[in-house]
Amino acid sequence: MPPVRAPLLRIPYTDPLPAPTLIPPSANTVAGAVSALVEFLAPTLSSSSSSSSSSSSSRSSASTTPTPPSTISTPTTTANGRGKTLLLTGAGISVASGLADYRGTAGTYTLNKTYRPIYYHEFCVNHQARKRYWARSFLGWTTLERARPNAAHEAVRRLGEMGVVGSVITQNVDSFHPTSHPDLPTLELHGYLRTLTCLTCHTAYPRSAFQSDLSRLNPSWTAFLHSMLASGALATENLSERRAKGLKTNPDGDVDVPGAEYSTFKYPACPTCLAAGKTKVEVDKDGAWASGSEGGILKPSVVMFGESIPADRKIAAETAVDAADRVLVVGSSLATYSAWRLAKRAKDLGKPIGILNIGGVRGEDTFFADVPAHNAGREAVRCSVSADEVLPEVVRVLGR
Numbered sequence: 221m222p223p224v225r226a227p228l229l230r231i232p233y234t235d236p237l238p239a240p241t242l243i244p245p246s247a248n249t250v251a252g253a254v255s256a257l258v259e260f261l262a263p264t265l266s267s268s269s270s271s272s273s274s275s276s277s278s279r280s281s282a283s284t285t286p287t288p289p290s291t292i293s294t295p296t297t298t299a300n301g302r303g304k305t306l307l308l309t310g311a312g313i314s315v316a317s318g319l320a321d322y323r324g325t326a327g328t329y330t331l332n333k334t335y336r337p338i339y340y341h342e343f344c345v346n347h348q349a350r351k352r353y354w355a356r357s358f359l360g361w362t363t364l365e366r367a368r369p370n371a372a373h374e375a376v377r378r379l380g381e382m383g384v385v386g387s388v389i390t391q392n393v394d395s396f397h398p399t400s401h402p403d404l405p406t407l408e409l410h411g412y413l414r415t416l417t418c419l420t421c422h423t424a425y426p427r428s429a430f431q432s433d434l435s436r437l438n439p440s441w442t443a444f445l446h447s448m449l450a451s452g453a454l455a456t457e458n459l460s461e462r463r464a465k466g467l468k469t470n471p472d473g474d475v476d477v478p479g480a481e482y483s484t485f486k487y488p489a490c491p492t493c494l495a496a497g498k499t500k501v502e503v504d505k506d507g508a509w510a511s512g513s514e515g516g517i518l519k520p521s522v523v524m525f526g527e528s529i530p531a532d533r534k535i536a537a538e539t540a541v542d543a544a545d546r547v548l549v550v551g552s553s554l555a556t557y558s559a560w561r562l563a564k565r566a567k568d569l570g571k572p573i574g575i576l577n578i579g580g581v582r583g584e585d586t587f588f589a590d591v592p593a594h595n596a597g598r599e600a601v602r603c604s605v606s607a608d609e610v611l612p613e614v615v616r617v618l619g620r
C-alpha cells in the first residue's frame with residue numbers, strides 16, 4: 221500500500237482564477253488580439269537590427285549592444301535580449317502539440333482534481349514514490365517523445381529572427397523551445413525531461429535510453445504500454461477519449477493509470493555510481509535499484525515541486541528580465557511563484573507587460589492597474605486566445 225502522507229506544500233493556486241479583463245477591450249476577437257499584440261511588439265521591431273541579427277548564429281552578435289559582463293556561466297545565455305521582447309512561456313503554448321495544460325479549458329487541475337505532482341523530497345527519500353513516478357513516466361514518455369512543437373513555437377522562432385524577441389524563459393520541460401529555435405536563447409526555468417541526473421554523482425543520461433532500460437526491467441508494463449498504444453489511448457490528443465480508455469496524461473509527461481500496482485515497477489541505478497563503487501549501490505538480479513542503496517538514484521533533470529531552482533539559473537532569468545524592453549507572457553497563468561516573480565520584477569522595473577493566456581492569471585491586476593486610457597496595446601496587452609492561432613498571424617503582420 222502506498223504511504224499516505226500529507227503534502228508538505230500546497231500546489232500553488234489550484235483554486236479558480238477570475239476571468240481576465242481584456243486589454244485593450246478590442247482584444248476580444250482574434251483579429252483584435254492580433255492587432256493589440258502587433259502594437260505591443262512593434263517597438264522592439266523598430267529598435268532591433270532587423271536584417272543582420274537574424275542570420276547570425278554566433279554567440280556574440282556584432283550587431284547588438286554589448287552586454288555587461290556576467291559573473292555567471294549558464295548553458296543558455298540570455299544576454300542578447302537587450303532592448304527586445306522577452307517571452308515568458310508556460311504549458312499553454314504546448315497544448316496545441318497535444319500536451320495538457322495544468323489549468324486551461326482541458327487542464328490537469330480542471331479535469332483531474334486529485335492530481336498531485338511528486339515532490340522533490342518524496343522523490344529523494346521514498347523508493348515506493350519513485351516506483352510510482354517512473355511507472356507513470358514510462359507510460360507517458362511515448363506521448364512526449366512523439367509530440368512536436370507547434371505553430372506558436374515556430375512563430376517564436378520567426379520573432380527571434382526578426383529581432384523582436386531577444387530571449388525566451390520557459391517553464392516547460394518538453395524541450396520544444398530549444399528544438400524550434402536553437403539560435404534564440406532559451407532559459408528552461410524548471411529544467412527538462414530529455415535527460416536524467418544522478419543525485420549522487422550528477423552524471424547526466426538521456427531519457428530515451430533510460431526508457432529502454434525501464435522497458436527491459438518491466439516486461440509486463442511494457443506489454444501494457446504496447447496495448448495502450450495499440451488501443452490508441454496514447455496516440456489521441458483528445459483528453460476525454462484518453463480518459464475513456466483509462467488514461468490521464470499530465471503536462472510533466474506522466475500518465476495516471478487508475479488501480480495500477482506501482483510497487484512492481486523497477487528502475488535502474490546510476491551506471492556510473494555502480495561502476496565507481498564509491499557509494500553503496502545495490503541492485504537486484506535484473507540490475508534494478510534496490511533499497512539498502514545509499515545513492516545512485518537517477519532523477520529527471522526537472523525542478524520538482526518543493527525543489528529550488530539552481531541559483532545561476534535564477535540569476536540568468538533575472539538578467540534576461542532586466543535586459544528586456546518588455547515582457548510577453550504566453551500560455552502561463554503564472555501560478556508558479558518562480559514565474560510570477562519574474563513578471564512582477566519586470567513590472568516593478570516599469571517595463572510594459574503583455575499576457576496572452578486562455579483564462580485567468582494569478583494576481584493579474586498587479587500588472588494592469590495603471591494602463592493609460594489611450595492604450596491600444598503599446599503599454600499593455602491582455603488577451604485570452606490560443607497562442608498557435610494568433611502568433612503566426614502576428615508574425616505575418618509584423619513582417620509586412
Ligand SMILES: [Zn+2]
Pocket residue numbers: 418419420421422423490491492493494516517
Ligand atoms: Zn551516479
